[in-house]
Amino acid sequence: MSGEARRLVIVEDDAAFARTLRRSFERRGYDVLAAASLEELRPLLAEGQCPGFAVVDLKLGGTSGLACVQALRAAEAAMRIVVLTGFASIATAVEAIKLGASDYLAKPATTDDIEAAFERVGGDPNVALGTRCSSIKTLEWEHIHQTLVDTDFNISEAARRLGMHRRTLARKLEKRHLR
Incomplete structure (x- = not known):
């Protein structure tokens, strides 16, 4: 990859996790930019130095990282975007891919997992189909x-x-550790 193609933007509101990801990718030769929100991402994209890669947290504070995926895809159609989430669901995976994400990984994901996701270009028609039925808790x-x-x-x-x-929903969300 050329130097330009190794530019990466990390959109993550957890400062410690963002710092860890940044260091790990810098050791692998990436030029890393970071933003904690869509508002911080916009000026980075406006500078005209669009990265070739992006890692986006699905939940940024109280907002969705899906808007960041959309902005990144609009800025650079060829960008490889990986969405990370601590609370994966089929619905958000589908939306992330529709909006332009290249892949969708559940946390905890390692730098190796993310780089492997950058390399995957298409789907795998041979992936094993699950035979387990969804539980009521999963459906809920x-x-x-x-x-x-x-x-x-x-x-x-x-x-x-x-x-x-509202408090009942907040308790359910707290049990799922949405970070």
Whole structure:
């Protein structure tokens, strides 16, 4: 890869995790830029030095990293974008790919996992199909998560749409360790 192609942007609001990722990628020869939000990402993209790679956390504070995926794809159509999340769901995986992410990884993911995701270009038609049925808890979580995506992670609105008290939803989310 050329020097320009080795430019990477990390969009992560957890400063310690972002610092760890940055150091790891710098040791591998990447020129790393970092942002903690969409607002911090926009000026980096406006400078005209679009990276070839991006790592985006799905949950940035109270907002969705999917908007960052969309902005990155609009800035550079060939960029390899990997979305990281601590609370993976089918709904967000589908949306991330539709918006232009190259891959979607559940945390904890190592730098090796992320680099391997950068290298994967297409899907694998030979991937093993799961035979395990989804549990009620899994189905409930996926429904909650889809509602959160639909409400742009607004907990009050999601709770209203789910027909539950806001504090009940907040407790359920806390149990899932959304970071």
